[in-house]
Amino acid sequence: MELLKKTATEQRKLLLNKEISAVELTEETYKQIEKLDEKIGAYNSLTKEQALETAKKVDEKIAKGEELPLMAGIPLALKDNMNMIGSKTTASSKILENFVSPYDATVTKKLKENLIPIIGKANLDEFAMGSSNENSAFKIVRNPHNLNKVPGGSSGGSAASVAAYEATVSLGSDTGGSIRLPASFCGINGFKPTYGRVSRYGLIAFASSLDQIGPFGRSVEDIANLYMTIAGWDEKDSTSLKIEVDDVTKTLKDDIKGLKIGVIKELLAEGVNEDVRKSIEVAIETYKKLGATIKEVSLPLLKYSIGIYYIVATAEASSNLARFDGVKYGYRTKDAQNLLEMYTKTRAEGFGDEVKRRIMLGTYALSSGYYDAYYKKAQQLRRLVKNDFDTVFADVDILISPTCPTTAFDIGSRNEDPLAMYLTDIATISANLIGAPALSTPCGYDSEKMPIGLQIIGKNLDEATILRAAYNLEQAIK
Numbered sequence: 004m005e006l007l008k009k010t011a012t013e014q015r016k017l018l019l020n021k022e023i024s025a026v027e028l029t030e031e032t033y034k035q036i037e038k039l040d041e042k043i044g045a046y047n048s049l050t051k052e053q054a055l056e057t058a059k060k061v062d063e064k065i066a067k068g069e070e071l072p073l074m075a076g077i078p079l080a081l082k083d084n085m086n087m088i089g090s091k092t093t094a095s096s097k098i099l100e101n102f103v104s105p106y107d108a109t110v111t112k113k114l115k116e117n118l119i120p121i122i123g124k125a126n127l128d129e130f131a132m133g134s135s136n137e138n139s140a141f142k143i144v145r146n147p148h149n150l151n152k153v154p155g156g157s158s159g160g161s162a163a164s165v166a167a168y169e170a171t172v173s174l175g176s177d178t179g180g181s182i183r184l185p186a187s188f189c190g191i192n193g194f195k196p197t198y199g200r201v202s203r204y205g206l207i208a209f210a211s212s213l214d215q216i217g218p219f220g221r222s223v224e225d226i227a228n229l230y231m232t233i234a235g236w237d238e239k240d241s242t243s244l245k246i247e248v249d250d251v252t253k254t255l256k257d258d259i260k261g262l263k264i265g266v267i268k269e270l271l272a273e274g275v276n277e278d279v280r281k282s283i284e285v286a287i288e289t290y291k292k293l294g295a296t297i298k299e300v301s302l303p304l305l306k307y308s309i310g311i312y313y314i315v316a317t318a319e320a321s322s323n324l325a326r327f328d329g330v331k332y333g334y335r336t337k338d339a340q341n342l343l344e345m346y347t348k349t350r351a352e353g354f355g356d357e358v359k360r361r362i363m364l365g366t367y368a369l370s371s372g373y374y375d376a377y378y379k380k381a382q383q384l385r386r387l388v389k390n391d392f393d394t395v396f397a398d399v400d401i402l403i404s405p406t407c408p409t410t411a412f413d414i415g416s417r418n419e420d421p422l423a424m425y426l427t428d429i430a431t432i433s434a435n436l437i438g439a440p441a442l443s444t445p446c447g448y449d450s451e452k453m454p455i456g457l458q459i460i461g462k463n464l465d466e467a468t469i470l471r472a473a474y475n476l477e478q479a480i481k
């Protein structure tokens with residue numbers, strides 16, 4: 004167990020010193036899953052044979068004294084909306100329940116090339132739509148810190164697996180906060196890189212102009228290393244950036260003297276839980292002690308970000324999900340009399356309520372009579388939000404806020420009210436609207452011992468600075 008609690012960096016040392024083998028580490032991880040996952044629900048399926056084969060290759064390399072990629076041998080959970088040849092890739096939807104990937108996502112290919120054992124496919128909200136992981140068609144995920152609380156969503160399985168020591172690191176996807184929110188609720192680090200930094204090829208699309216894959220880990224160094232493993236241009240994703248990736252590991256441990264930090268006023272206003280506020284204030288004081296300068300900044304249009312997001316994201320989702328029609332992939336209804344009935348019954352039976360709600364909203368926003376009033380307006384406002392951020396970023400290097408105004412809430416408590424659920428993402432969504440890199444790092448606990456996360460947002464492509472800022476805080480408060 005002590006072994007599983009270590010960070011990837013620490014586990015790597017043990018591997019290189021031959022104190023443990025990669026096969027042992029992988030097997031220990033499966034033992035923990037066997038013991039715990041019935042309660043947690045982090046995994047949809049396990050890919051044990053493949054993981055052990057990879058671990059064996061790592062051990063052979065170590066035995067031969069060959070150089071080892073940065074994350075080789077480190078057990079990883081892959082969100083179940085990323086393709087991996089021969090494994091079920093379900094997006095936690097009934098419509099894909101028996102879908103087996105015929106190809107690898109680019110991130111999966113990179114994980115394999117880097118000899119990272121993929122332990123299994125992590126549970127999520129159906130098609131990554133949700134903030135609590137209660138929208139999975141198969142089972143909910145429970146928060147390892149308190150089994151009555153949600154782990155956050157939509158990458159709830161990816162976050163819970165790391166927090167419950169059922170994986171050392173994991174990958175999630177973030178469309179409006181789905182990496183940062185569960186990282187915050189589960190007390191770990193989660194990082195959404197700049198839009199286009201990591202290839203989306205092979206990620207089941209939710210909202211293509213917002214989706215981004217990123218790492219979870221117990222330490223900032225772990226997420227920096229995993230980020231370096233997956234980042235980079237990909238000819239298979241036309242929105243991936245053909246710009247060299249800065250080696251963030253080189254500057255990670257530099258100090259932050261003189262760093263200019265903006266505190267987002269609107270995100271510390273009313274409605275923020277008192278324990279959350281206190282922890283953020285402690286983080287601010289810590290940053291001052293570390294030599295950063297702090298300035299309060301205002302983003303007046305931030306209040307529109309949820310409204311903009313739920314038009315843009317649902318519009319894109321309604322279009323992306325049109326491909327699930329019973330013809331090409333996955334589930335097909337048993338008793339249709341004609342083609343149209345086959346489409347409608349397949350979709351009615353295959354999609355869950357939240358997915359249907361989004362398809363209806365998105366179709367409405369894109370329909371010819373309403374396009375200008377909703378979709379076009381939302382895109383225009385999205386630009387204005389970006390302008391707001393640009394103005395603020397002229398004066399500061401990074402922005403900080405709580406990742407969420409509250410800590411993890413009780414399972415079932417926000418299910419009846421979709422709007423209350425949507426508001427959970429007030430702090431995270433704008434980074435997706437503007438494409439900026441953003442992370443959540445642990446910064447304390449509330450009175451119920453539930454973790455609190457600090458969000459750091461950076462300028463586009465400046466992943467290095469937010470990781471360095473997170474690393475410095477982590478070292479100062481641990």
Ligand code: GLN
Pocket residue numbers: 131132133134156157176177178179180181182209316428
């Ligand atoms: N919670 C948001 C939603 O439900 C964001 C989800 C995500 O980032 N995938 O759409």
